[in-house]
Amino acid sequence: MSTVATMEWTQDLLLGDERTDVTHQEFVELVNATAACEPEQQLAKFQELLAHTVEHFAQEERWMLATGISADFCHFSQHNNVLDIMREVDRRATAGELDLIPRMLEALVEWFPMHANSMDASLVSYLKEKGYDTRTETLPAGASPEGVALPSCGSHEADHACG
């Protein structure tokens, strides 16, 4: 078994939106399952985690676009940065550099709680203020297109967390 950091699914990670919380719990479980794999099975599990992360980020981005957040908002670029690195790890691990996977998992374990409690937490409260229903992916009839203030992308944030 690989000795890499794992994540615990705790109350601190619950954001109070069911779809977000279910997706995040699946993410945490997949990170841990990948970490627990023997090296020869780890790449396939990592690819499952990558596919799940693509969907996870796309879901949040769909909700942002549907509620008037523009695609240049930093939440998008934070997702893109992480996916770029995960895809690079997938490419290089496929070519034989399997030791990159545990290092990627360590970076994700460090990055995720920070991202969830900043970007995703403010997205959840923003969606609630807008009355956006993440189950049906709909806004209430007559919802105003004006945004509720989102937090700025301060320098303390996770832009470079997986660098």
Ligand SMILES: [Fe+2]
């Ligand atoms: Fe998320």
Ligand SMILES: [Fe+2]
């Ligand atoms: Fe996010």
